[in-house]
Amino acid sequence: MTETAEPRIPPESEQAPSPDALLVRRTLAEIAPVADKVTGYFYALLFIHRPELRGLFPAAMDTQRDRLLKALLTAAEHMDDPDVLVPYLQNLGRGHRKYGTEAGHYPAVGEALIGALIRYATTTWNEETQAAWVRTYTKISQIMIDAAAEDEEHAPPWWHAEVVSHDLRTPDIAVVTLRPDQPYPFLAGQYTMLETPWWPRVWRHYSFASAPRPDGLLSLHVKAVPAGWVSSALVHRARPGDVLRLGPPAGSMTVDHSKDNGLLCLGGGTGIAPIKALVEDVAEHGDRRPVEVFYGARSDQDLYDIDTMMRLQKNFPWLSVRPVTEQQGRLPEAVRRYGPWAEYDAYLSGPLAMVRSSMDVLPGVGIPMDRIRHDFPTELAGRP
Template sequence: MSNLSRLLKESWTLVEEQQDKLAKYFYARVFLNNPQLRELFPVQMDVQRSRLLGAIVTAVQTVDDPDRFAEYLQSLGRDHRKFHVQPEHYDVVGGALLEALRVFAADQWTLEFDQAWRDAYRVIAERMIAGADADSSNPPYWHAEVLYHERRSRDIAVITCRPMHPLEYRAGQYVSVETRYQPRLWRAYSVANAPRKDGSLDFHVRAVGAGWVSSALVRRVRPGDMIRIGSPMGQMTLDRRSTRDIVCVAGGTGLAPIKALIEEMTLANRTRWVHVFFGARDRDDLYDLACLDRLAARYPWLSVVAATSEDPDFPGEHGNISDIVARYGPWRDHDFFVSGSPTMVRSTLRTLVELQVPAIRIKYDAFGDS
C-alpha cells in the first residue's frame, strides 16, 4: 500500500461512522455556495446523498491503482454529462468534500490528510473530465421510446425501448435510466440483450419499496412513453480471446446482463461451454426461466440450473445460489460472470474464493435501486 493510499484510508476511518451527517453537510455547502447547482439534482435527495458521496470516496480510495480504474473513471465522466456537469463543478464538489472532512474529523485532521485528499481528488477529476471531453461526439443522454412493457411477476417487468439515435454498447454493460415521473433521478440497469440491428434495448426491472425509478418503470411506464438513457458503463463483458468455459451466476433481475452475454455467445460460440445458475426467492421471481430453457434446448453448449431459496415446492434446486454453484464444481479453470443484489454478489464471491477461482477470472456488477 502506498503512503497516499494509507493516508486516505486512515483519514476516512475518522469520519466513517458519521458519513450520513457528513453527506448532509457536504450537500449543504455545495448548494449554499452555488445555489444554481441545486436544479441539477433530483427533488428527493435521500438516495442521491449517499450515492454521490459514496462514489467520490470509493474513487478517491482507488487512486493507488490508477491504470486499473482509468477506464471506469473515464466512462463515469462520460456518464456525468447527463447531469450537465462542467469542469468548474469539480472544484466546487472537491472544495465541499474537503470542508466536510475537516469539520467532522475535527482536531484529528492533519495537513497530511488534507493534501492526500487534494491529490487523489485531482487525479479523479482529471480522468473524469478527460472522459467527458473525449465523448463530445455523442449526446449527453439518449431519448428512447418504450415499445413493449410486460409484467412478468408481481413486481418485475420486462421493458423494450428504442433510442432515437444509435447507442453503441457491449453485451454485459449497463446504463442509467430516467423517467418523466422522477426528473433528474437516474438508476442503473443492465441491458438484457446483445446489440441488435434495430437498436432496441431490453431492461429487466424489479420494483422495490424505496425505488422511485424502479416503481415508475414497473407500474407507470407504458408503450409510447419516452425515457432517457445515459452512457453505457461497466466491464462485465466477454473476453473474446479466452477459450475457457464460462459460469454465469444470476440472482433475480441480475439475469439481465447474463442474458445479453448468452445472446452474444449464440452469434459466434462453437467451443466454450456455458453454465448458467439462476437463483431467486420463489418460482415467480424466476421470471425468464422459460426463455433460458428454450435457449438451452437450442444450443448444446448451454446448460441452465434454476434454484429458489424460499419455495420448497419448486421442482428444481433449493437454497442460496452460491451454495448450489459450489456443489456443481470444480470451477477453477472457468471464467465467471456474477450479477445480482450486493448481498448475493458478496456471497458468491466468498464462495468462489473458497473454490480457489482466481479473482482475475471473475467479472461482476452489483447495484440496485435502493
C-alpha cells in the same frame, strides 16, 4: 444521483503506499464514525456556495444520500491503484454528462469536500494533510473532466428512448423494450442509467437483457421494489409511446472472446437479464465454450424467464441451464455441489446478498477472485 458500479479493487499491492495515500487514509479512518455528519455538511457547503448546482440533483435528496461523497472518498483512498481507478473515474466522468455537469463545477465540489474534512477531521488535519487532499482531488477531477471532454466529441450526453412494448411477466416484473432515437452502442453484459418522465433527475441502473440487436432495440427486465420510484413507474405506469432518457452504457461484466474458458453464470431474479445477453453474445461469436447458467429465484413462479432460457439451452448444446429455487437451497451452494469450476470464469448478477455469498463460495471451487466478474451498483457512485 444514480448508482454506478463500484471499482473492482484488487488486493493491496506489496508496494508501500505513497505519502499522500497515508495521509488520506488517516483522514478517512477519523471521519468514518461520523460519515453522516460529514455528508450533510458537505452538501450544505456545496449548495450554500453554489446554489445553482442544487438543480442538478434530485428534488428528494434522500434518493441521493452519500453517493457523491463516497465515490470521491473511495477514489481518494485507492489513488495508488491507477489501473483500477482510472477506468472507473473515466466512466464516472462520461456518465456525469447526462446531469449537465460541466468542468467548472468540479472546483466547487472540491472546496466543499475540503471544507467538510476540515470540519470533522479535527485530529489528523494539518497543512500537510490538506495539501495531500488537494493534490488527490485534483487528480481525480482532472481524469473525470478529460474523459467527459473526450466523450463529448463522439457521443451525446443522453439518448431519448421510446417504449415500444411492455410485457408484464408477473405482478411486479416487466420486460420493457425500447427504441433509442439514435444508435446506442453497448456490449452484452453492460447496463444503462435510466430516467423516467415521472421522476426527473432520479436515475437508476438496468442491465440490458440481450446482446446488441440488428434492429437497434433494447430490452430491460424491471422488478418493482418497495419505495422504488423508478422501478414501480416502469412496471406499473410505463406504456408504449412513453419516452425515457438513457445515459451512456457502462459496466465491465463482458465476455473476453480471445479466451476459451467456460462461463459460469449466476443470475438471481432479474439478474438473469445480463446473463441471457451473455449467452446470446457467445452464440453470436460462434464460440463453443461451455456456458453453465444457474438461475435462482424464490419459487417456480418467480422464474419468469425460464421458458426463454430453456429454449436457448435447446438451441445451443454448449449451454446448460439449472433453475434453483429456495426450496432447493441457496444458489451459491447449488454451484458448489456441481463444482469444481477451475476452467471457468464467473459472472454474477442479482441481489447484493447473492453476489456477496457467491464470491465467498467461488474461490473454494476453483475460481480465483480475478476471474469473477460482476457490476453490482453501489452507493459509492456519485457526481459533482
